[in-house]
Amino acid sequence: MTAHLLPPGIEVFERGWLSANNILHFSDNDVSLVDSGYCAHKNLTVDLVCNALKKHQLPKLNKLVNTHLHSDHCGGNAALATAFNCEIYIPAAEEIAVKNWDSTLLSYDNLGQECPQFAHHAVLIPGEEILLGKYVWKILAAPGHDPHSIMLYEADHRILISADALWEEGFGVIFPELWGEAGFEEVAQTLDLIETIPVDLVIPGHGAPFTDVARSLSIARSRLDYLASDPGRNARHGAKVLLKYRLLEWRSRDIAQVNDWIANTPALISAAKLLNMDIDEFIQWLPKALVKSGAAKLEGETLVDLA
Numbered sequence: 001m002t003a004h005l006l007p008p009g010i011e012v013f014e015r016g017w018l019s020a021n022n023i024l025h026f027s028d029n030d031v032s033l034v035d036s037g038y039c040a041h042k043n044l045t046v047d048l049v050c051n052a053l054k055k056h057q058l059p060k061l062n063k064l065v066n067t068h069l070h071s072d073h074c075g076g077n078a079a080l081a082t083a084f085n086c087e088i089y090i091p092a093a094e095e096i097a098v099k100n101w102d103s104t105l106l107s108y109d110n111l112g113q114e115c116p117q118f119a120h121h122a123v124l125i126p127g128e129e130i131l132l133g134k135y136v137w138k139i140l141a142a143p144g145h146d147p148h149s150i151m152l153y154e155a156d157h158r159i160l161i162s163a164d165a166l167w168e169e170g171f172g173v174i175f176p177e178l179w180g181e182a183g184f185e186e187v188a189q190t191l192d193l194i195e196t197i198p199v200d201l202v203i204p205g206h207g208a209p210f211t212d213v214a215r216s217l218s219i220a221r222s223r224l225d226y227l228a229s230d231p232g233r234n235a236r237h238g239a240k241v242l243l244k245y246r247l248l249e250w251r252s253r254d255i256a257q258v259n260d261w262i263a264n265t266p267a268l269i270s271a272a273k274l275l276n277m278d279i280d281e282f283i284q285w286l287p288k289a290l291v292k293s294g295a296a297k298l299e300g301e302t303l304v305d306l307a
């Protein structure tokens with residue numbers, strides 16, 4: 001574990017894949033949380049924060065900061081706002097989408113996911129700084145996985161909160177490419193940016209914190225080359241991740257309902273087009289592809305999640 005590498009005033013709640021990690025920052029003056037997990041786990045997220053507040057004898061949660069607005073990073077926002085009356089900070093580029101709660105602009109319709117509505121109080125502007133707990137963090141733009149994603153960097157301890165821009169073994173799906181927007185070049189630029197910063201510890205959006213940044217950058221770059229050299233690969237991978245993610249929540253689902261969800265999810269319809277499949281062909285292919293990869297199994301007419 002890397003918990004001993006964290007300076008005082010930072011605690012990471014490492015979550016499963018359905019919920020992104022939550023990072024608690026605390027001092028006498030400020031208690032902030034980065035990312036709030038998926039809505040299905042909202043009670044656990046509130047409990048994790050409550051327990052940590054008790055453990056560290058802190059009065060309340062002041063701020064909730066979202067690296068980006070995918071449903072696994074902000075699905076707990078509404079519940080945390082109700083529990084703690086905290087202020088919510090979102091990437092500046094998402095302000096109008098959140099204000100109007102435009103679920104198309106916010107990706108939930110497009111990706112076939114859910115996120116309870118919340119209101120924001122402030123925005124995160126790349127290049128500016130924000131106080132989280134004891135330390136001041138620089139806000140960095142990190143487009144690629146999501147065009148509006150940000151990362152957070154603390155120079156004294158050389159810590160990077162990378163969200164889904166860099167994991168120990170890769171990065172989040174390059175979603176924009178699924179519907180014909182640019183993403184490969186942005187991922188490359190974000191990896192280049194990370195390489196220019198002195199980083200001793202990365203706290204990713206998913207998985208344990210890690211220290212060998214050079215190794216992870218090299219894995220991420222070869223992964224990017226593999227995906228960008230054949231956009232069909234990115235589309236197939238993205239489609240499987242979207243179904244797997246949904247299945248993590250469902251646990252098991254009648255195949256007819258799975259097919260119905262696939263046929264009504266715009267990002268998957270776009271992926272089918274990119275793969276030159278008609279939607280019936282795609283519906284035949286996707287659940288089988290997930291089974292073939294070992295992430296699910298078919299029991300009669302039911303698709304079952306395999307951890």
Ligand SMILES: [Zn+2]
Pocket residue numbers: 068070073145146164172
């Ligand atoms: Zn994400």
